[in-house]
Amino acid sequence: MAGWGWMCLRAYLWLFLLVMVFFAVPLAGGRGRRPGREGSRMARRQAPTAQPLLITGDTPPFSPASTASNKVKYRVVLVENKPFIIKTRSENNKTVYDGFCMDILKGLAEELRFDYTLYEVPDGNFGLLTKNGSWDGMIREVIDGRADFTLGPLTISSQREAAVDFTKPYMDYGNGLVMKKPAAERPNLFAFLLPFQIRVWMSIIAALFAVGFLLWATSRIRYTLGVGDLENDNDNNFTLKNSLWFSYWSIVRKGGEPAPRAIHTRLLGGFWWLFSLIVMATYTANLTAFLTVKRLETPIRSLEDLVHQSTVEFGTVRGNFLYNFFREQKGSENVFDRIWYALETQPDMLVDNQTEGVERTRRGNYAYIGEYPALEYEVRHDEGCQLMMVGNPFMTRGYGIATKRGSSLSKTLSVGILRLQEKGKITQLREKWWNNRGCSLFGRPPKTGAEGLGLDTFFGVFVVLICGAVLACLVSVLEILYYKCCKRKSMMTGTTTELEKLMVDTEADKLARTTLKCLEEGSLQLVIRKAGDNHLVGNNVPISISRESLHKENDKID
Secondary structure (H helix, E strand, O other): OHHHHHHHHHHHHHHHHHOOOOOOOOHHOOOOOHHHHHHHHHHHOOOOOOOEEEEEEEOOOOOOOOOHHHHHHEEEEEEEEEEEEEEEEEEEEEEEEOHHHHHHHHHHHHHHHHEEEEEEEEEEEEEEOOOOOOOOOEEEEEEOOOOOOEEEEEEEOOOHHHHHEEEOOOEEEEEEEEEOOOOOOOOOOOOOOOOOOOHHHHHHHHHOOOOHHHHHHHHHHHHHHOOOOOOOOHHOOOOOOOOHHHHHHOOOOOOOOOOOOOOHHHHHHHHHHHHHHHHHHHHHHHHHHHHOOOOOOOOOOHHHHHHHOOOOOOOOOOHHHHHHHHOOOOOOOOOOHHHHHHHOOHHHHHHHHHHHHHHHHOOOOOEEEHHHHHHHHHHOOOOOOEEEEEEEEEEEEEEEEEEOOOOOEEEEEHHHHHHHHHHOOOHHHHHHHHOOOOOOOOOOOOEEEEEEEOOOHHHHHHHHHHHHHHHHHHHHHHHHHHHHHHHHHHHHHHOOOOOHHHHHHHHHHHHHHHHHHHHEEEEEEEOOOOOOOOOOOOOOOOOOOOHHHHHHHHHHHH
């Protein structure tokens, strides 16, 4: 038993020594790590692509007590694109960057506590896959390690996702179409005629003359044949001139003479008044719409209209995301396939960048297809408000920040973007850079308060009034000349004209009225006696009444 006990004790001692030797070095390090693993971690910590930011739950990447000396500084590559990145020069001739993405970068730096340095991509591209299978632009800078992440409107796509890592999208967007506004139409001299087509106006005028002629013909026939009540019916008043005048003042809704009394004239007049009421009510409603609602009409309202016409050229940036998208739609037999066919057969319609596309659009006869946020900014801030958006956005995508493949910085920046979105800061930045001030997006002029109609709208009405006044004066002058010259010659020849007869009749009527008035007042008395008899009938004194005495009495009455 003693031998077996000694052997067990020796075994326990050897086991204890092995355990002590095995854990001696880790215990000296104080953290239980092997020397090789610690050295490799230190080496990776000093590598430029490794990140010290480890986010777990709501734990901030840096302690609030962190100082500027222990902040990490990243190299950020960017490309100028308004309003995301706006490049300007300060007073001391230094480059200053501003814009929507710059505000986001400042918010991320404040939220995640890091510093950064900026530089522009040498080739000015966002990142395209070339024919030899390599990338250019900002994607190339990130892949080669010259930049830690990108800044700008970089679209998240499957091709780019295979080469780099993207953060959560900080903005969703669509693509749109921008064109130059149609030239403003010259003031229409006869804008008040626009509510009806020329055929409608001619039909109304024809109806006016037809009703006037029919009214005159029926009245004249009745009066000639002695039909109807000759005392009450005024068929003799409906001459051709009066009948046409009746048709005119009825349609312009103004009273006049003669008024219809016979049954047939009342029937015809009643239906003509109903016709005039409907015509004038329709005209008034349409005239109000034409004068108060001004629209800019364009034959192109969508991509479908764009590809089905040959007058206006269209294009996009050569080699960008939209260009590749249209190319991938080849053979799909949809509107994007037709767009690609046009771009492939007419490569001169493509542009090198957005600035060139917008400038070409301003010159006219060209439509530029691009990303909606950038186009919206260009339209709202266009000098002279010459541009307009056409149609609705299509093919929704997202903008993100690209980092090196496998880098933990992508997750860190994604958390920072989500925090900015939750706080509403990105929404505030959108309102800052894409406000509703400035030019209208869809061609309608911005509202600046209640504005009345200009003189150019009613100038044609004044022209009609002036023409009517000149015509009336001309007719009056001609009438005066006619009566002064032609009528006087006829009177000198001794011929009894119609005017002379009218004057004689008028003088006789006036003399008769004077005689009756004097008899009623008792200033004149009539004496009846037989021919050849000098004795008076009755006791009255005979009074001789002559034409001269009646004229004297008439002058007194006048």
